[in-house]
Amino acid sequence: MAARDYGQYCGVTRALELVGERWALLIVRDLLVGPRRYGELAAGLPRIPSNILAARLKELQGAGLIRRVPRSRVIIYELTPYGRELEPIVLALGAWGFKAMGDPRAEQIITPDSMTMALRTAFRPDVAASLPATAYGARFGPAELLVRVDGSTLDVRRGDGPVDLAFAAGPEIRRLISGELSPDRAIATGVVEVLRGHGRLLDRFANTFHLAA
Amino acid sequence: MAARDYGQYCGVTRALELVGERWALLIVRDLLVGPRRYGELAAGLPRIPSNILAARLKELQGAGLIRRVPRSRVIIYELTPYGRELEPIVLALGAWGFKAMGDPRAEQIITPDSMTMALRTAFRPDVAASLPATAYGARFGPAELLVRVDGSTLDVRRGDGPVDLAFAAGPEIRRLISGELSPDRAIATGVVEVLRGHGRLLDRFANTFHLAA
DNA sequence: CGGGATCCCTTAGGATACTG
DNA sequence: CAGTATCCTAAGGGATCCCG
Numbered sequence: 248m249a250a251r252d253y254g255q256y257c258g259v260t261r262a263l264e265l266v267g268e269r270w271a272l273l274i275v276r277d278l279l280v281g282p283r284r285y286g287e288l289a290a291g292l293p294r295i296p297s298n299i300l301a302a303r304l305k306e307l308q309g310a311g312l313i314r315r316v317p318r319s320r321v322i323i324y325e326l327t328p329y330g331r332e333l334e335p336i337v338l339a340l341g342a343w344g345f346k347a348m349g350d351p352r353a354e355q356i357i358t359p360d361s362m363t364m365a366l367r368t369a370f371r372p373d374v375a376a377s378l379p380a381t382a383y384g385a386r387f388g389p390a391e392l393l394v395r396v397d398g399s400t401l402d403v404r405r406g407d408g409p410v411d412l413a414f415a416a417g418p419e420i421r422r423l424i425s426g427e428l429s430p431d432r433a434i435a436t437g438v439v440e441v442l443r444g445h446g447r448l449l450d451r452f453a454n455t456f457h458l459a460a
Numbered sequence: 461m462a463a464r465d466y467g468q469y470c471g472v473t474r475a476l477e478l479v480g481e482r483w484a485l486l487i488v489r490d491l492l493v494g495p496r497r498y499g500e501l502a503a504g505l506p507r508i509p510s511n512i513l514a515a516r517l518k519e520l521q522g523a524g525l526i527r528r529v530p531r532s533r534v535i536i537y538e539l540t541p542y543g544r545e546l547e548p549i550v551l552a553l554g555a556w557g558f559k560a561m562g563d564p565r566a567e568q569i570i571t572p573d574s575m576t577m578a579l580r581t582a583f584r585p586d587v588a589a590s591l592p593a594t595a596y597g598a599r600f601g602p603a604e605l606l607v608r609v610d611g612s613t614l615d616v617r618r619g620d621g622p623v624d625l626a627f628a629a630g631p632e633i634r635r636l637i638s639g640e641l642s643p644d645r646a647i648a649t650g651v652v653e654v655l656r657g658h659g660r661l662l663d664r665f666a667n668t669f670h671l672a673a
Numbered sequence: 674c675g676g677g678a679t680c681c682c683t684t685a686g687g688a689t690a691c692t693g
Numbered sequence: 694c695a696g697t698a699t700c701c702t703a704a705g706g707g708a709t710c711c712c713g
Binding site for chain 2: 254269272335343358
């Protein structure tokens with residue numbers, strides 16, 4: 248239960264003792280999107296063995312990063328304030344790792360929560376502030392996200408709703424975010440399929456969400 | 461050799477595949493201080509098995525984070541630009557982990573490189589800019605650091621030199637950095653032992669280096 | 674002596690099945 | 694649905710040895 252320690256009195260080692268174990272930071276990533284039930288976490292991390300998920304949840308709880316809250320017959324896990332302080336770090340790791348993402352391999356999936364965090368990472372509030380409020384419906388495989396940008400604020404949630412532009416895309420969306428692929432070509436090559444609204448709005452999307460590659 | 465993957469197409473998972481393995485980020489931490497030889501890395505990470513150190517160095521090299529440079533009969537390891545981009549992340553992890561550091565346990569050590577990174581984490585350039593240039597000689601157990609603050613720049617290196625204030629301290633120095641312990645009381649209780657110069661300068665030190673607990 | 678490689682053993686982690 | 698229990702593999706730990 249006590250995580251393996253590094254034997255050093257150092258902030259970095261302490262941090263790694265708390266969230267350095269395999270899967271731990273991915274659980275945090277998903278909980279940053281919102282409180283989740285055990286089954287939801289398992290669904291968002293399809294390759295995690297259930298015993299490991301259970302063990303990590305206990306460790307994170309013991310470390311004061313998450314709370315286990317019974318809510319009307321079901322149990323939900325949510326981040327404590329201390330756990331939520333990891334948000335900038337997780338986002339920074341996402342931006343850093345983004346640069347090393349090659350092309351997607353067949354077995355690699357995109358989950359709603361990971362995509363939500365990716366959008367948060369790529370969001371450019373200053374750019375968004377100068378654009379009209381826009382709602383996007385983004386479908387990535389089975390994940391349907393409602394992305395609302397209003398001024399410099401971003402709200403991403405699951406499900407759909409009234410949107411200005413609805414589109415479907417595969418993992419190749421990465422090349423749109425990185426600027427390797429223009430919105431025009433993304434549509435022309437079928438990387439992005441416009442479902443509703445005018446394709447021109449994909450320009451706005453690409454301007455609002457951008458990450459260096 | 462290929463790190464175990466998470467099966468997700470996501471920046472965070474990619475980052476963890478590159479630096480999420482045990483010890484990896486600590487190697488990066490030490491290399492952020494400067495290029496190091498194999499033996500120096502091993503000395504700074506006393507509990508790492510040598511086969512693991514060798515394996516991590518190969519993985520980090522394969523991932524393009526570090527370079528293996530032969531230099532006049534010896535081999536040194538240094539970060540690539542991509543590896544150096546981890547600096548803000550490592551510092552942020554250090555600051556976050558700092559809050560969860562309890563009191564030091566007997567077997568926990570302080571290494572020169574970890575202390576250097578801790579000072580970088582705690583450094584407040586804006587505060588320093590309004591103070592006179594100052595050189596500190598800080599001894600933490602066996603580690604002797606020369607800490608030079610000039611305007612908003614910080615330079616930490618090993619060894620000593622001409623300083624305005626020289627002091628020795630144990631791991632309890634943490635409580636000075638966090639503000640739990642005033643400089644006066646740090647000296648009075650023996651947490652900090654002034655070796656040279658005027659103890660008043662410890663005020664300046666505590667103002668220059670501060671981390672929330 | 675620096676820079677590893679090898680051996681053996683322990684334990685975390687993965688796959689799967691099972692239970693309150 | 695929310696986890697345990699079990700079994701097995703592979704990564705990590707510790708010591709020692711090797712090679713240029």
